[in-house]
Amino acid sequence: MKETVERFSNRAESYARYRPGYPPEILELLATQCALSPQSVVADVGSGTGKLSEIFLQNGNTVFAVEPNPAMRMVAESLLGAKSGFKSVDGSAESTGLASGSIDCITTGQVFHWFDLEKTRPEFARVLKPSGWAVIIWNERRLDSSPFLQAYEKLLIQHGTDYQQVRHENVVAEIDKFFAPQVAALKIFENLQEFDFEGLTGRISSTSYTPEPGTEAFLAMLNSLREVFDKHATAGRVVFEYHTKVYYGRLH
Numbered sequence: 001m002k003e004t005v006e007r008f009s010n011r012a013e014s015y016a017r018y019r020p021g022y023p024p025e026i027l028e029l030l031a032t033q034c035a036l037s038p039q040s041v042v043a044d045v046g047s048g049t050g051k052l053s054e055i056f057l058q059n060g061n062t063v064f065a066v067e068p069n070p071a072m073r074m075v076a077e078s079l080l081g082a083k084s085g086f087k088s089v090d091g092s093a094e095s096t097g098l099a100s101g102s103i104d105c106i107t108t109g110q111v112f113h114w115f116d117l118e119k120t121r122p123e124f125a126r127v128l129k130p131s132g133w134a135v136i137i138w139n140e141r142r143l144d145s146s147p148f149l150q151a152y153e154k155l156l157i158q159h160g161t162d163y164q165q166v167r168h169e170n171v172v173a174e175i176d177k178f179f180a181p182q183v184a185a186l187k188i189f190e191n192l193q194e195f196d197f198e199g200l201t202g203r204i205s206s207t208s209y210t211p212e213p214g215t216e217a218f219l220a221m222l223n224s225l226r227e228v229f230d231k232h233a234t235a236g237r238v239v240f241e242y243h244t245k246v247y248y249g250r251l252h
Helices: 002-006 012-018 025-034 051-058 068-080 117-127 147-159 174-179 196-207 217-234
Strands: 041-045 062-066 084-087 105-111 128-141 187-193 238-250
Touching: 012 068, 012 196, 025 051, 025 128, 025 238, 041 051, 051 062, 051 105, 062 068, 062 105, 068 084, 068 174, 068 187, 105 117, 117 128, 117 174, 128 174, 147 217, 147 238, 187 196, 196 217
Parallel strands: 041 062, 041 105, 062 084, 105 128
Antiparallel strands: 128 238, 187 238
16 A cells, blocks of 8 residues: 555656646536536545646635645645645545545546555545545546557557556456446546657656656666657647546445
């Protein structure tokens, strides 16, 4: 558990700057399907640098940003601390520290695969109101929708440290089990990012399954990344395409 929490300690700044945000259409979906309103109290669990928390703060929600990693939490506090409704919480999915029955909507963005699910489900059920909803969200990078993305995937397989082991797709099958006996619904949105080479370097550096910056392995990866960029960039930029997947359902 400690290793999981600390994976992003030296990547928090890159994560905040180079990871994709979330489509604002998520708010409309949750408003129509989960009764989300500006008065709803949201717990963003595994909130990291606050990328998902931010869209709920913009919606007027009170957001408890629950994050166990101090470096990630500190970045979120520096970026969002001045916003009304933002509450930074030193906690985890397995032990949020939130009051029982206090939350209308629990969200997790890009982090569900790190949770101990046997401990997380009862904790989520405890803090949710009886009418509350759990929402699991991923920006899922498309792997083969362009020659660039195909080449980027091959690069990660070649240079990644434990890329194949920690990919979030590995636990998608656990979602049905997590919500059972209820059934989660799924909505998919399109999402894009564009990068020059500096931004692409930041994007790959923000992932926990790539070599540590400054190491020989990292430099070798950057050499390969430069080749990929030079071959596939258009007007000095490459495009990341994502499917933003939103799973939502009840636990009670």
